Amino acid sequence: MNRKELFEKKPRIKINDKVSYCPTSAAMELIGGKWKSVILTHLIEDKKRYNELRKEIPGITERTLSLQLKQLETDGLVIRKVFTKKPPLKVEYSLTDFGQTLTPILTSIIEWGLRAAETKGEFLLDE
Template sequence: MKFKVDGKEYPCCTSLTMKYIGGKWKSVILIHLKNGTLRYNEIRKLIPTVSERTLSLQLKQLEEDRLIERNVIPTDKPPLRVEYSMTDFGKTLIPLLVMISEWGEEAVKWDPKIEEIEE
């Protein structure tokens, strides 16, 4: 089966799935949101190696794909308080994200090229 999303074709279900979680940061963002709502700065602290621009773009893409929702909470003075959480659609990815994370833990045991580093 082939699929089309926003004019772009996907040759199979795997490529369609990767449209949603592919890339370096989308799955990392989602795995952090699986436990609940986070503010932008909380996500930045959890993923310190992502640039602000990239994080903003990835959050926007995840929101456009309806995997997360952005909630702006009005405040008396700037800056606005912005929170992100997974949508019901996004939550359907949690078992897959957990499996990917568990696979990564196993890969550390199998691939001698992987070096564990301390933070």
């Protein structure tokens, strides 16, 4: 069945035991919320360690970052790689192949956010 036929039949979509009636709702089940897309945008360019993400995302608590990373990993968008050969323990996060399919979408959201700031708001620069 092609996408057009699928869209016409309006099937329910089940992800993470949650049923959605729209593909947008299904997508938001994976990337919705205040922090998931922010975390994903910081992983577009390269892998990051936990503390790097903490520094790059002001306002997120350690608990929230940890929970969101675990959920993104469970959903197959982020991979967590642990290096244990010698202390201290080193953990890196990166996008999976599936997570990398979000790159064009996240890049478009970033561009739209910049346009929204130019049109509806302002840029506040630290001096």
